[in-house]
Amino acid sequence: MAAQRAESVLSKRLRRADLTAVADVRATLRERLRRRAWGERELADIAELLTSELVTNALVHTGRDAEVTATLERSGPSRLRVEVRDYVEHRPVQRTADGEATGGRGLMLVQSLADAWGVRAVGAGKIVWFELGGGPA
Template sequence: MQLEIRPDPAEVGRARRWARSRLAGSGIAADDPLAETLILLVSELVTNAVVHTGCPAVLRLSLPGAAAEPAPVRLEVADLSGRAPVPRCVDGDATGGRGLALVDGLADRWGWSPEGAGKRIWCELDRCTPPRTARTCGTALPVYGGLAYEAV
């Protein structure tokens, strides 16, 4: 399954809606923590493609069917920019620059490879492994680098 993305920030919301609509036949419920993590990863990778490349992109999802063995869910975003994705170190007041750190913290695996004149960034989520979370005040928080974080 794939969706072509225009270099427009409004495409991020469209990509999230498209990904949610694809979950129904995959055996992943819309309120499943895996679904929420997947949608966050879609948002981060598509945002990176739209904001940092200014080029069209293609979003691909591999969602194994409900009857399949627990196979990983794979998300890929291919764009026409040859610039490598570079995780950034940002201070606490920065309003951006944390996308790849989120991908690294939430995905079971991720990477990138050159593709023609551009590149493909991918990540995978294992269906059989519960998402990494920490509990605080009754709320599950994602864990990154051993620390729980919350977007506010």
């Protein structure tokens, strides 16, 4: 079995309630994916959107710090994996938002647009993650 070659694209700790960090995370991810020529533009846009949804959820719904990590795996077709860790054990709940609601669509977007996603418990908290394929390495 071939070993996977992975490179860190982004690793950042976010302070609780610092919603300005969401835009910074998006911009940093965009710039680093562009520099590594990963995926098509549309796929990078989806990565930004889903990352901002998970980061926003972690900061808004936990009231605590969070950590975001993005990693490119480049053995075979390249894949981007983004993980957002928070320090609250309760699992996220997918809601159904009505047409006028300004929230409640984040996990629906992740489920609809990611190639894979999930939640796993870690110590005192959890990691919500998603993966997107970027085509040949």
